[in-house]
Amino acid sequence: MTTVGRNESSPGRAPGDDQLSKSVGISLKPVHFDAILETRPDVGFFEAHPENYMQGGGPMVQGLRDAGDRYPLSLHAVGLSLGSPGPVDSVHLGRLKRLVEDVQPRLVSDHLSWSRTGGVCLPDLLPLPYTQEVLGVVSDNVSRVQDVLGRAILIENPSLYLCPKVSKDEVVAMNETDFLAALTWKTGCGILLDINNVYVSANNTGLDAMAYLAGIEKGSVGEIHLAGHKTESGPAGTILIDDHGGPVADDVWDLYRLALKRLGPVPTLVEWDTDVPSLGTLLAEADKAKALLQQVLLSGSHEHAA
Amino acid sequence: MSTLHEFQTGFVKALWSADEVLPEEGFAMGGIPVAAGLAVYRNNVFAGLAGVLGDLYPVVKMLVGDAFFAHAAQEFVKSHPPASPVLAEYGGDFPDFLAAFEAAESVPYLSGVAELELARHQALSAPEAEPLAASALKAVPEEHLAVLCFEFHPSVRLVASVFPVDAIWAAHQKNCEKDQVFDVSAFDIPDRAARLLVARPGESIETMELSHEAFDFVSRLIVGEPLGRAFTAAGDGWDPQQTLADLLVFGAFTGFQLTEG
Structure with missing residues (x-):
């Protein structure tokens, strides 16, 4: 079994895409298909969930191909269930491979989570205990996906509402950033750092978002995600829900600034998946990210990767 | 059997049934209560799947109204967990479910309308x-x-x-x-x-x-x-x-x- 290993990518470089490194992308939404073709907006790349384009034909697939003919694409999977023991669902992986061959995305990613067990596929990104056993499971699955696709992928930190501590006898020894670092080292994958998820998880599980960012290995991040969340306050305290349904929060912009300062320019995506606004509103949100990315490029103030 | 497998089996069991709870000691303290966290995942799954059904069957939804549709969707989801991560393929059994759904007996054409909506949905992405x-x-x-x-x-x-x-x-x-x-x-x-x-x-x-x-x-x-x-x-x-x-x-x-x- 050949593996896309750490030693095959250049040292200190995430397996991302250099040409995208200064660009900001937005989610590709079917409601914007026509506006994109008519107005040809200045967008660095479009990102889509491949699971929404696997049925073989129709206007959805055409919309993705149309965007792909004009812009770089990123395919951001939600269904590989990399944290399920046993090999990744080969049918689903086969469909992903066909779509990757069809639209030739610059980036391919999925999440540090699980969604499949006992033949049931839950439409959510469920939390994992960060044990050695789980590291083995996720590493094997990431390697398998990379072998089948013939390329390195990026793995995203999930938004957490629970942080599993113990998997029966095995007490969790790693925090999420250590786990991700070990995963990148073992498989050669990169990290998709979702800043909003860091913020949401920090609130919901009692972590320090700044410490989290400081724990992310420089040079391992191939893409950054930004999105909006909603706040629910009740007897259980304040819960942040990662609903991708509004503008990016001020605190998340602040974390993004810090992340860029530490990591240098990284391709950045502004996600908006529920209550999708006009293309113009989404572009305006992307412009804010673009301005911050430009600032970092101009100042050259980011700490250089070792 | 791996401990991960046991954890996931227990998690899904708790997620799938409103009466189940997760063991407090299995999760890190310092954040929101375990029950509140589980409720978020539960809602993501059930509301997400009900949303998929509502998008696939908009005419059925309007024939019976939002409240009745939400009830039917909830009952359907409980007995029909998705078997694929491709959500566009979820809900193909909904017309048959509606045909046998006692609460919908007074709307006998409902399952037929659902069948037509399903056919159109499948034809669109073929x-x-x-x-x-x-x-x-x-x-x-x-x-x-x-x-x-x-x-x-x-x-x-x-x-x-x-x-x-x-x-x-x-x-x-x-x-x-x-x-x-x-x-x-x-x-x-x-x-x-x-x-x-x-x-x-x-x-x-x-x-x-x-x-x-x-x-x-x-x-x-x-x-x-x-x-x-x-x-x-x-x-x-x-x-x-x-x-x-x-x-x-x-x-x-x-x-x-x-x-x-």
């Missing part, structure tokens, strides 16, 4: 294919026609109901705003059955109405019966040549094979 030219059969010697088997366009779906589900669907398209409850009794809907072929031979979804005999004929062809046998089985009193010509012009076929007689 792979593209070039329809067979209407003239293609002219090259086949007449004595071979009886053993000819058609290849159907991948988007073709058949829908049959004892209710005029196509007329109900069409009345909805013309008269209803999104999210408005749709009262069928306010429209002049003919009292008849519906036998339909739904497909997307070109860019848009098209529907062809079929007689009882023609529907039986197409049902046989679509499972691979040769033309001669399907003709004979469909009986007398209709014009099979005209139906065949209509299907060709419609673009229902992509090819044919001549089988052993």
